[in-house]
Amino acid sequence: MVLRIILPLSVAGLLAGCAMQTKQLANEALLPEIDVVQVKENSDQALKLSQEIKLDVEALNAKLTENDNKLTMLADGVSSVSTAKIEEIENRMSLLIEAIKDIQAQIRNLETMGLRSSKTTTSGPAPTFSPAGQILGSAENELYNTGLRAFNSRNYKDAIKIFTDVITKFPSGEYTDNANFWIGECFYSLGEFPSAIKSYEKVLTFKSSSKADDAQFKLGVTYNKMGQQTLAKQELNKLINRYPASEYVSRTKKLLDEIR
Numbered sequence: 001m002v003l004r005i006i007l008p009l010s011v012a013g014l015l016a017g018c019a020m021q022t023k024q025l026a027n028e029a030l031l032p033e034i035d036v037v038q039v040k041e042n043s044d045q046a047l048k049l050s051q052e053i054k055l056d057v058e059a060l061n062a063k064l065t066e067n068d069n070k071l072t073m074l075a076d077g078v079s080s081v082s083t084a085k086i087e088e089i090e091n092r093m094s095l096l097i098e099a100i101k102d103i104q105a106q107i108r109n110l111e112t113m114g115l116r117s118s119k120t121t122t123s124g125p126a127p128t129f130s131p132a133g134q135i136l137g138s139a140e141n142e143l144y145n146t147g148l149r150a151f152n153s154r155n156y157k158d159a160i161k162i163f164t165d166v167i168t169k170f171p172s173g174e175y176t177d178n179a180n181f182w183i184g185e186c187f188y189s190l191g192e193f194p195s196a197i198k199s200y201e202k203v204l205t206f207k208s209s210s211k212a213d214d215a216q217f218k219l220g221v222t223y224n225k226m227g228q229q230t231l232a233k234q235e236l237n238k239l240i241n242r243y244p245a246s247e248y249v250s251r252t253k254k255l256l257d258e259i260r
Contacts, residue, residue, distance in 0.1 A: 140166065144175040147182060156186040177206040181215055188218065193226050213239060213246035220252065229259050 147162035163179040163186070170176065184199030200222070203215035220236035223229075236252045236259075243249070 140170040140173045156189050160186045177203050177209040177211055181211040193222050196222050213243040217248040
């Protein structure tokens, strides 16, 4: 009787123990599976994120390379402009100023002749010629304008010959000082700086020449071009002192700052 009671209890305990072990094993088997899935999901997200970051970095690198190339091109452009182009532009500006001043000088001459003509008509018979036509149609004016056209076409050697003819044929004419200035400009453009300086200095020998400040400025520019900075500064300072109202004063001060 006792044996019968013990046997069922033993079997029941054995079964209960087996059931607990089976449940524990099942739980242990399930836990690793859940962890692997979570890690896999995290890994996929991390991989996707790293790929997106990699693409962003590549895009930024491409943009940086593009900007570097643009900066290099801009630097090269600025370098080229700052040497030859700026000088050419400033030269053309100077020439434009000179052309305007020539026109202004001719207008003043016309006004002067007009006043003389009006005085003559009040005291005597009307003249049979037009003073304005006499100036604009004069041989000196025609020759001078021919020289300007040659200069503007960059035929500097031809222009030198023509302006020299103006001086030779009309030594006391209206354009003698101007002709000397343009001869200086021709020599400057040809790179013959000593000859240019001589011509500019001749302009300064004329009293009340409309080209005086221009010639003074170009003396400083030419000496600087020749590498003679001390003389360049002297001539540029003369312009500031002698012609304080000149349109070249601001450019002169800028050039002086560059030389220093």
